[in-house]
Amino acid sequence: MAIAFSRREFLKVSTALGGGLALEFWFPANGAAGVGVATEVNAWIVIHPDDRVVIRIARSEMGQGTYTALAQLVAEELDCDWAKVSAEFASPNEHVRRKRIWGSMSTGGSMGVRSSQDYVRKAGASARAMLVAAAAAQWKVPEADCMAASGIITHQPTGRKLRYGDVAGAAAGLAPPKEVSLRDPADWKIAGKPLHRLDIPDKVLGRPVFGVDVALPGMLHASIAQCPVFGGKVASVDARAALAMRGVKKLVREEDFVAVVADNWWRANEALKKVKVEWDEVGNGQADNRSITAMLREGLADVKLPQARKLGDVQAGFAAAAKVVEAQYQAPYLSHATPEPQTCTAWLRPDGFLEVWTSTQNGEASLAAAAETAGLPLERVEVHKMMLGGGFGRRGATQDFVRQGVSIAKAMPGVPVKMMWSREEDIQHDFYRPASMVRMKAGIDALGRVLAMHTTIACPSITRVLMPTAAVKDGIDTSAVRFFSDMPYAVANQQVDYAMRNGHVPVGNWRAPGQQNAFYRECFIDELAEAAGKDPVEFRLAMLKEGDKNRLVLEAVAKAAGWGTSLPAGLHRGVAVVDGFGSYAAMVAEVSVSAAGEPKVHRIVVAIDSGYVVNPDTCRAQAESNVVFGLGSILYQEINVKDGRVVESNFHDFPLPRIAEMPVVETVLVPTGGFWGGHGEPGILPLTPAVCNAIYAATGKRVRSLPLKHHDLRGAKASG
Amino acid sequence: MFKLTVNGRTHSVDVEPGMPLLWVLRGPLDLPGTKYGCGIAVCGSCTVLVDGEAVRSCALPVSSAVGKQIITIEGLSAKGRHRIQKAWIEYEVPQCGYCQTGMIMSATALLAKHPKPTDADIDRSMTNLCRCGTYARVKKAIRALAEGSASHVGKKT
Numbered sequence: 111m112a113i114a115f116s117r118r119e120f121l122k123v124s125t126a127l128g129g130g131l132a133l134e135f136w137f138p139a140n141g142a143a144g145v146g147v148a149t150e151v152n153a154w155i156v157i158h159p160d161d162r163v164v165i166r167i168a169r170s171e172m173g174q175g176t177y178t179a180l181a182q183l184v185a186e187e188l189d190c191d192w193a194k195v196s197a198e199f200a201s202p203n204e205h206v207r208r209k210r211i212w213g214s215m216s217t218g219g220s221m222g223v224r225s226s227q228d229y230v231r232k233a234g235a236s237a238r239a240m241l242v243a244a245a246a247a248q249w250k251v252p253e254a255d256c257m258a259a260s261g262i263i264t265h266q267p268t269g270r271k272l273r274y275g276d277v278a279g280a281a282a283g284l285a286p287p288k289e290v291s292l293r294d295p296a297d298w299k300i301a302g303k304p305l306h307r308l309d310i311p312d313k314v315l316g317r318p319v320f321g322v323d324v325a326l327p328g329m330l331h332a333s334i335a336q337c338p339v340f341g342g343k344v345a346s347v348d349a350r351a352a353l354a355m356r357g358v359k360k361l362v363r364e365e366d367f368v369a370v371v372a373d374n375w376w377r378a379n380e381a382l383k384k385v386k387v388e389w390d391e392v393g394n395g396q397a398d399n400r401s402i403t404a405m406l407r408e409g410l411a412d413v414k415l416p417q418a419r420k421l422g423d424v425q426a427g428f429a430a431a432a433k434v435v436e437a438q439y440q441a442p443y444l445s446h447a448t449p450e451p452q453t454c455t456a457w458l459r460p461d462g463f464l465e466v467w468t469s470t471q472n473g474e475a476s477l478a479a480a481a482e483t484a485g486l487p488l489e490r491v492e493v494h495k496m497m498l499g500g501g502f503g504r505r506g507a508t509q510d511f512v513r514q515g516v517s518i519a520k521a522m523p524g525v526p527v528k529m530m531w532s533r534e535e536d537i538q539h540d541f542y543r544p545a546s547m548v549r550m551k552a553g554i555d556a557l558g559r560v561l562a563m564h565t566t567i568a569c570p571s572i573t574r575v576l577m578p579t580a581a582v583k584d585g586i587d588t589s590a591v592r593f594f595s596d597m598p599y600a601v602a603n604q605q606v607d608y609a610m611r612n613g614h615v616p617v618g619n620w621r622a623p624g625q626q627n628a629f630y631r632e633c634f635i636d637e638l639a640e641a642a643g644k645d646p647v648e649f650r651l652a653m654l655k656e657g658d659k660n661r662l663v664l665e666a667v668a669k670a671a672g673w674g675t676s677l678p679a680g681l682h683r684g685v686a687v688v689d690g691f692g693s694y695a696a697m698v699a700e701v702s703v704s705a706a707g708e709p710k711v712h713r714i715v716v717a718i719d720s721g722y723v724v725n726p727d728t729c730r731a732q733a734e735s736n737v738v739f740g741l742g743s744i745l746y747q748e749i750n751v752k753d754g755r756v757v758e759s760n761f762h763d764f765p766l767p768r769i770a771e772m773p774v775v776e777t778v779l780v781p782t783g784g785f786w787g788g789h790g791e792p793g794i795l796p797l798t799p800a801v802c803n804a805i806y807a808a809t810g811k812r813v814r815s816l817p818l819k820h821h822d823l824r825g826a827k828a829s830g
Numbered sequence: 831m832f833k834l835t836v837n838g839r840t841h842s843v844d845v846e847p848g849m850p851l852l853w854v855l856r857g858p859l860d861l862p863g864t865k866y867g868c869g870i871a872v873c874g875s876c877t878v879l880v881d882g883e884a885v886r887s888c889a890l891p892v893s894s895a896v897g898k899q900i901i902t903i904e905g906l907s908a909k910g911r912h913r914i915q916k917a918w919i920e921y922e923v924p925q926c927g928y929c930q931t932g933m934i935m936s937a938t939a940l941l942a943k944h945p946k947p948t949d950a951d952i953d954r955s956m957t958n959l960c961r962c963g964t965y966a967r968v969k970k971a972i973r974a975l976a977e978g979s980a981s982h983v984g985k986k987t
Binding site: 738 | 911965
């Protein structure tokens with residue numbers, strides 16, 4: 111099929127032409143390539159006559175680097191010239207029409223590379239085989255005599271050469287090979303290398319790549335207000351004052367929000383402040399921190415809980431123990447605080463087709479939400495995936511912003527409207543990292559071995575909130591119990607009980623869902639090591655089986671961090687090891703606590719085994735990212751609830767760490783091969799416990815709740 | 831009607847005096863590189879240069895910007911590739927990139943004032959918030975620019 115320009119160019123052109131009527135959809139028709147136009151060799155690969163290669167990316171890009179890493183994997187197998195590679199997002203509309211040809215568009219769980227590496231590499235290898243076959247046919251020689259490398263096919267006996275751009279049209283008309291073999295990662299030339307990310311130049315030049323940057327002719331802007339109390343509905347609205355304000359075009363009232371549409375977002379937002387809304391709080395206006403804590407406490411006290419894990423007999427283990435240690439931990443709700451607030455531009459075109467531009471972690475889910483809200487078949491909707499100004503789990507499973515954007519567009523037929531939330535709306539209407547409470551009890555024998563461990567977890571279910579109709583199997587939500595239900599330590603008697611206590615605060619996937627359990631577990635393990643009189647690293651190693659990759663990363667990090675060696679006065683170490691999201695991560699944190707009780711994290715050493723590494727520089731960037739993202743939640747971030755609503759509202763009371771707080775991060779990549787692990791989330795898992803264990807080393811005070819700002823940490827020891 | 835000088839060009843805009851400069855840039859002037867992040871001058875995503883100073887444009891009423899030289903990310907260099915932007919690419923600074931245009935404008939102001947900033951200078955001046963955690967690379971890029979070790983330093987474009 112012939113196409114004239116890439117999707118992004120298409121958008122620009124159609125905008126320049128003054129409207130979306132120029133936006134038509136194209137469909138592949140094998141072998142129909144003309145002269146001077148680009149050819150789709152297969153769904154993933156478009157090749158221009160001048161050898162430029164455009165690789166389609168189905169997953170989203172939110173800074174994690176998947177956009178480039180997936181292109182590297184395709185280009186590796188295609189064996190093209192990387193300097194001529196660019197990428198574009200696959201169209202969700204085409205995806206539906208072409209029977210989900212691009213696999214999953216979901217971007218979460220550190221899955222982007224690891225769950226699509228197999229089929230994207232095969233797409234690259236298949237296209238290469240088709241290009242070779244096309245060249246062989248043109249030369250009328252056996253394919254086996256032809257070799258492709260760096261975008262050039264060579265007939266080896268004669269040395270004749272053809273470029274990919276020469277034969278792409280013919281290749282597209284061939285049947286793809288039934289089977290292809292993939293390269294041994296040891297032989298990679300493009301994958302596995304720290305190549306520059308494809309999306310960075312546009313971002314540093316300030317080009318309009320984000321959802322909030324969409325500009326369409328005649329476009330209006332909207333700001334929205336939802337009920338401050340979760341679950342609340344609009345009871346009555348008085349918008350007279352707002353509607354009289356300059357630039358204001360319309361008030362949109364829906365069941366659970368109101369929006370002001372104006373010719374400028376600031377005007378819309380100023381007018382919104384003047385809209386008088388009475389809300390029906392649907393009985394949720396009484397909930398607060400106290401009621402939520404009481405709900406979780408009641409969960410821990412429940413004696414009839416489903417079990418997420420049962421090995422042996424914990425009671426027998428406790429009976430045989432020389433020492434029993436028990437502790438209760440908790441953590442608060444947290445906001446994602448994506449730098450780019452939630453946004454959606456929607457345009458119900460005069461021809462009845464709906465176009466949506468949004469920053470989404472799942473283009474297909476956005477398409478479904480848009481179509482459902484508009485009452486249109488999927489085929490009559492397109493979602494233009496924009497770069498995300500941060501995601502961290504906020505923009506995937508929930509598509510609240512798309513539903514709202516499309517609802518507003520429905521009220522303004524024919525007019526494109528860009529909705530953006532204010533920061534206040536964003537902090538107060540998130541799907542929060544669940545607040546939870548955990549009680550752990552362990553029995554240790556006279557030799558310091560853990561005989562039994564019983565964990566009771568009270569935590570809201572993310573699955574139940576995000577997918578109310580989905581069955582939560584046997585009352586267990588995996589993300590609420592993970593890191594206990596799959597704990598790698600060899601403890602013969604284990605029991606994990608789960609109390610699902612949901613409350614009215616919406617919860618969601620916040621970077622590495624379940625990560626609070628890693629904090630609880632790895633700090634408690636340190637408590638047990640102390641009770642056993644053992645070194646925290648040795649204590650853990652003794653419970654990890656030979657060959658367990660948790661051992662490998664723990665040993666690697668201990669070595670890299672100089673575990674056991676002396677530190678400058680005032681610095682103290684803590685350690686933790688956690689596997690999750692396909693990878694293994696171990697960390698040593700070095701912290702100090704001032705005389706005034708102020709903690710500072712100076713250095714983080716992290717070792718990660720993800721099996722393979724597609725772009726080592728991006729993986730290091732993700733390790734650094736996980737440290738900063740987690741650091742704010744350790745030091746001061748929390749979401750408090752009062753009168754049914756969130757207390758915090760912006761970055762002044764939900765602060766993010768600044769550059770002065772950034773510790774040195776040393777990342778040790780130890781890929782052992784044979785499996786594909788993620789990088790977007792594993793690095794955050796050992797962070798909180800490593801830091802809190804170091805705080806204990808510094809102060810002798812166990813941190814069993816977060817954030818640290820509520821703890822009196824004065825009285826630090828001089829040296830570790 | 832307010833007369834603004836943005837990236838060397840004069841524009842007349844008919845807006846309310848209280849409209850923050852950010853919304854004039856992103857609105858009538860069609861310069862979306864400057865971002866909204868918080869609206870309360872905390873995060874710095876909206877940072878622009880006003881007479882050479884790094885200023886949070888979300889809290890600067892347009893009426894106060896009249897008669898001043900305003901530079902946005904789009905106007906950093908005539909051909910769009912300033913040495914700081916090149917260093918940002920070389921050191922792979924951005925992740926999601928949303929805060930980075932503001933970060934680059936802050937770095938521009940810092941390096942203009944302190945061509946060889948100390949770590950304390952960097953910590954004091956670079957108060958922009960980055961949720962992705964690019965701080966280590968921001969520091970690395972600024973240090974490289976200060977030391978002249980970024981490969982693009984000094985090359986005019």
